[in-house]
Amino acid sequence: MKTYQLKWEQDMPITLDEAWQFFSSPLNLAKITPKEMGFKITSDYTEDTVMYEGMLISYKITPLLGIKMNWVTEITHIKDRKYFIDEQRFGPYAMWHHEHFFKEIEGGVHMTDKLTYAIAPAPIGGLANALIVRKKVKQIFQYREKAIIERFGNLVM
Template identity: 55%
Template sequence: MRVYTLTFRQNLPISMEKAWGFFSSPRNLATITPAMGFHITSELSDKDKMYPGILIGYKITPLMGIRMNWLTEITYIDPHKYFVDEQRAGPFAFWHHQHHFRTIGAGVEMTDILNYAVPFGPIGRIANALIVKKRILEIFRFRQMKINQIFGEC
């Protein structure tokens, strides 16, 4: 299994409390995800915050109208520093996504480190080169744009 790593950084002109408050709410994920049939299927209230062990289910349509279920678990949290989500069931052979937060000057630096693997061996590696990596990059570019619209830019 080939594991790929992508890193994304974004500076936000907001307090750590505001950043953590937004990103630690599973409900806000839909706000920063592009239109791809993304829908949270877990029973969550608007007041729900992440905690280690919470399972979050989604329906997604990432490519060619194919509808998929995806289940992630929040495995680690250090409030105001980082949290990690890992796929338990879904389209990837492996998904480990770290979200790091660090106070910088008058804002927050947010760093995402994504480690993922595509199933199906050599076919998956070709699919990653042709489709999957590009789609992930599109999703994170959209996310960065949407976050800048919500909070502004540093």
């Protein structure tokens, strides 16, 4: 199975505590996901839910062509205010490993997302990735970048 990797970086003019509080809450993910994804948390979490290792988060998503899917991820690693990792346990990918890193910088926080994913075996997976999946994932993270700027502003150095 071939894996693919993508990386995004963004600076935000907020404190490390604010960044951690926002991004470590599963409920906030819908706020930075394109509306057409039909993203909805189906886990029974509240605003007060604190992320923990082993936490399972279930979602409903509509990634392509109006097809609704269930998706379950697990928070596998956490280092408070430094990073957390989520991995797919059930969903549209053969493998999904998403690392979220936070670093305090002058005037704000630097966030890095590293995504490693796999889809169907070759040659179908490679073709699907080249034609659809990679582009779709990039669009989701481009939307996310804009939504974060709208919510927190843009750190200009």
